[in-house]
Amino acid sequence: MHLFPKIPGKAVVVFSGGQDSTTCLYWALRVFDEVEAVTFFYQQRHHLEVEAAKQLAKNAGVRHHLLDVSVMNQLAPSSLTREEVPVLSAEEAREGLSKGELPSTFVPGRNMVFLTFAGILARQVGAKHIVTGVCETDFSGYPDCRDMFVKSLNVTVNLAMEESFVIHTPLMWLDKKATWKMADDLGVLDIIKNQTLTCYNGIMGDGCGTCPSCYLRRRGYEEYMESKHGTDCERV
Ligand SMILES: [Zn+2]
Numbered sequence: 001m002h003l004f005p006k007i008p009g010k011a012v013v014v015f016s017g018g019q020d021s022t023t024c025l026y027w028a029l030r031v032f033d034e035v036e037a038v039t040f041f042y043q044q045r046h047h048l049e050v051e052a053a054k055q056l057a058k059n060a061g062v063r064h065h066l067l068d069v070s071v072m073n074q075l076a077p078s079s080l081t082r083e084e085v086p087v088l089s090a091e092e093a094r095e096g097l098s099k100g101e102l103p104s105t106f107v108p109g110r111n112m113v114f115l116t117f118a119g120i121l122a123r124q125v126g127a128k129h130i131v132t133g134v135c136e137t138d139f140s141g142y143p144d145c146r147d148m149f150v151k152s153l154n155v156t157v158n159l160a161m162e163e164s165f166v167i168h169t170p171l172m173w174l175d176k177k178a179t180w181k182m183a184d185d186l187g188v189l190d191i192i193k194n195q196t197l198t199c200y201n202g203i204m205g206d207g208c209g210t211c212p213s214c215y216l217r218r219r220g221y222e223e224y225m226e227s228k229h230g231t232d233c234e235r236v
Helices: 019-031 048-060 071-075 090-098 110-125 146-159 176-185 189-195 212-235
Strands: 007-014 032-041 063-066 129-133 167-168
Touching: 007 019, 007 110, 019 032, 019 048, 019 129, 019 176, 019 189, 032 048, 032 110, 048 063, 048 189, 063 110, 090 212, 110 129, 110 146, 146 167, 176 189, 176 212
Parallel strands: 007 032, 007 129, 032 063, 129 167
Antiparallel strands: none
16 A cells, blocks of 8 residues: 555645645655645744745755735734744643633634635646645644634635635644654655744744744654654564
8 A cells, every 4th residue: 555645636735844834745746746835925923934945845846936925914913923922832822722712823814815825826827736734633723724624715715716626634633743754754854854944933943942833843753753763672
């Protein structure tokens, strides 16, 4: 059985240059005949994110589209778009979530806008498939990362343009440990570990270590490494 079954056709990957979307980019390269990536610029606080995305796409040899959606910054202040909104620690974020509060890093409507624009771009470049790294499992409290939302938007985008796009969410039911395993299975563990930017404080690779994003990323990596080396030892 092939680990990554082939799907014919072309895909557009929504690509931020973080762990999840970079894993999706390499997944798409394995699965589809042709792949293009799209990165959205919304004057995010960490401009390095866009630079990381550019470099990663170049290294992966995929055509890269950079779309300016700065209006998101104007409409949706969050700690990812504004200097004055602080990034919470992992603990503070968990506490807020338990009280039903959305985290300060939430950019309202972001995935709705991104996936809608990705659909319009897909139509333009003749792609039937759209790939996004959203995930419901390590749920950070973002309503637009849920499976139900993506399925609903898929129907809406198709109705809006009379198309039959398929939005793929290869990470939807994976936790971070399983996402690291996927990167390893794709042979890109080191690229994901060293060249992606996931940290809410804008630090490449292993990041600041304390923000909610770094916490999930590091915990998943440690769990994966533990299970991998555990298995290796058993084999010996
Ligand atoms: Zn961080």
